[in-house]
Amino acid sequence: MTNNAEEQELAKLELTARLSLIEAMIAEGRQTTERWGWTFVLWGVAYYVAIAWATWGHSNFAWPVTMVGTGILTGVIASRIGGKQPETTMGRAIWAIWLAVGISLFVFCLSASTAGRIDQQTFIAAVAVMLGTANAASSIILKWGAQFFFALVWWTAAAISCFATVAQSSIVFLSAIFLGQIVFGSYMMISEAREKKGRERKSGAAHA
Amino acid sequence: MPEPGIEPESGLPELNPVIHGKLRLALLSLLSTVEEAEFTWLRAKTNSTDGNLGAQLLKLEEAGYVAVEKKFVLRKPQTLYRMTVSGRQALTDYVQALKQLLGSAINV
Numbered sequence: 001m002t003n004n005a006e007e008q009e010l011a012k013l014e015l016t017a018r019l020s021l022i023e024a025m026i027a028e029g030r031q032t033t034e035r036w037g038w039t040f041v042l043w044g045v046a047y048y049v050a051i052a053w054a055t056w057g058h059s060n061f062a063w064p065v066t067m068v069g070t071g072i073l074t075g076v077i078a079s080r081i082g083g084k085q086p087e088t089t090m091g092r093a094i095w096a097i098w099l100a101v102g103i104s105l106f107v108f109c110l111s112a113s114t115a116g117r118i119d120q121q122t123f124i125a126a127v128a129v130m131l132g133t134a135n136a137a138s139s140i141i142l143k144w145g146a147q148f149f150f151a152l153v154w155w156t157a158a159a160i161s162c163f164a165t166v167a168q169s170s171i172v173f174l175s176a177i178f179l180g181q182i183v184f185g186s187y188m189m190i191s192e193a194r195e196k197k198g199r200e201r202k203s204g205a206a207h208a
Numbered sequence: 209m210p211e212p213g214i215e216p217e218s219g220l221p222e223l224n225p226v227i228h229g230k231l232r233l234a235l236l237s238l239l240s241t242v243e244e245a246e247f248t249w250l251r252a253k254t255n256s257t258d259g260n261l262g263a264q265l266l267k268l269e270e271a272g273y274v275a276v277e278k279k280f281v282l283r284k285p286q287t288l289y290r291m292t293v294s295g296r297q298a299l300t301d302y303v304q305a306l307k308q309l310l311g312s313a314i315n316v
Contacts (some may be wrong), residue, residue: 025254026241087242
């Protein structure tokens with residue numbers, strides 16, 4: 001091989017390495033290390049606490065106090081565990097959906113229950129349909145079929161609640177919380193832990 | 209006076225020497241995927257030292273490819289880097305040039 005051909009080959013290799021570097025860094029940057037599975041479990045538990053408090057404590061403050069408290073707790077934990085993560089457009093889009101749905105639910109439920117113009121079935125249907133909306137929108141952004149399934153769970157609960165008795169709608173709501181929050185949140189946490197492990201293994205190999 | 213970089217063959221595009229540096233290229237590629245990123249996140253992703261990372265980010269900042277924002281969060285200093293519009297354009301142009309050069313290299 002002549003010197004000129006060798007030089008060309010080296011230049012080609014260097015350019016290919018640069019292109020690979022760009023691809024690798026873009027893939028690295030897009031890898032989300034954000035973990036949100038715990039929020040689903042936390043809010044699932046919060047719904048159960050609010051239901052138990054409202055049922056046995058007969059308090060009008062049960063829902064608003066539990067929801068605001070859980071919102072603050074979510075903010076504090078999220079800022080502690082996710083403070084170093086960069087903001088992505090996708091992350092902001094999902095955050096926007098959940099924040100908007102959360103505020104909408106809070107305003108609607110607080111106003112409707114204070115005015116006394118809402119029965120239990122309607123309350124459950126409103127909460128369930130909004131949670132279905134947020135899950136569906138997130139799943140479409142993330143292209144995540146599993147989350148869309150849980151959106152269907154919420155929508156089904158909303159639809160059933162419109163036709164069911166108070167007792168039936170309560171059972172449907174409790175079941176939907178269990179599936180849509182506790183089961184989905186736990187599944188998400190397991191997936192996130194597996195993903196993290198896989199990334200660490202891959203990263204270790206890359207730096208070896 | 210042209211800055212040192214990869215010498216192109218006649219008719220082929222020249223590679224931007226500011227972006228061509230390995231660490232600077234890695235940083236711009238990373239920043240193209242996020243809205244803004246902390247110094248510590250960039251350091252972890254590129255596996256680089258504070259000094260080298262700071263120097264390369266400064267070069268990108270001087271070229272107008274990244275914007276820096278310094279603030280305090282919970283009394284802790286935080287330095288955030290964001291890719292500018294010209295930085296995104298420069299990276300796009302660099303990738304196009306790279307592909308053209310590689311195409312010509314493959315055709316040799």
